Amino acid sequence: MKFATKAIHAGVHPDESTGAIMTPIYQTSTYVQDGVGNHKGYEYSRTLNPTRHALEKNIAAIENGNFGACFGSGLAAIDCVIKMLNPGDEVISTNDLYGGSYRLFKTIFEKYGIKFHFVDMQHPTNVESHVNADTKLIWVETPTNPMMNIIDIEAMATIAKKAGAMLCVDNTFATPYLQNPLDLGADIVMHSVTKYLGGHSDVVMGALVCNDEEIAKEMYRIQNSTGAVTAPMDSFLVLRGIKTLHLRVQRHCENGEKLANFLVKHPKIDKVYWPGFPTHPNHDVACKQMRGFGGMISFTMKGNLLEDALEVVKKVEIFALAESLGGVESLIGHPATMTHASIPKEVREKTGVVDSLIRLSVGIEDADDLIADLTQALG
């Protein structure tokens, strides 16, 4: 089955008792058993709930995986992956990582004896040089947030296999419509469902998808044991959101391209980070592993002044100043003071998150209106 058909139908069946075409919101914590151990597959909603179950099957299908699990947030999904490790294990991760992932690794898991290396993964040799006998996980985010670097997933899979480590890819920015890490050799794919999968800025949720039965067992064991599951109502909303994922992402890509081309010609703008430019340092890798370049764009302003960036994010009218991304509406953000404020200045500046950096999550409004809005804000 092709993507658009799977997005609409995978995991979803008309309700057997009523014929309802949409998966009901099974707002229930428990399920009546005919006799001890004799139930219909559901015992308790932390373990499994029918609405969540439909969504888990749907997300697994659009990522070309066999097993899906949904969590109360993207970070809860990441937390589950790290809990597959043991004290003494080491993780090699991207250096310009989503700020919340960095905080989870550094301030929560380091004190449980897991060691994290943050490296520039654009050069696979940087990753290889950190591999040792304790390396158990390679954590990739691509495109990276907010610098839009592209990491070669196949190259990372080769390194992970040789090291006997798992490869997990945070596929939040690309979405399964543009990139499928499991097909490129990853063991686990992770999503902040909050973003493009939900797509309407009304749910916080995370997901993991894998193909390996042993990894799946661990994933479900940790999901049930730690209990960071997602609610039936939220599962319903995301099932609805995913039905239009392919249409939305197509428009995000079209608008992203138009805005990137507008920004790159603007006299007040210094650098534009968007993987669709042939001049982007990893454009060839993006072409190899992605089917489009998405609607996430970052740029810096000439002079690199904090106050210039703060003025632009204040003056926009259609773009909303907010954290998050991936919704139908366009958002603008200032990583240094917002999403990446928890990363020390010296660390973030090394990766390019300078004071004038602005990040756009280009929505699916009319591109002309978005360009007009940026034109007046940059004024």
Ligand SMILES: *Cc1c(COP(=O)(O)O)cnc(C)c1O
């Ligand atoms: C938002 C985000 C996360 C965290 O997800 P939450 O749903 O906010 O917990 C992780 N990775 C990336 C790339 C994100 O954008």
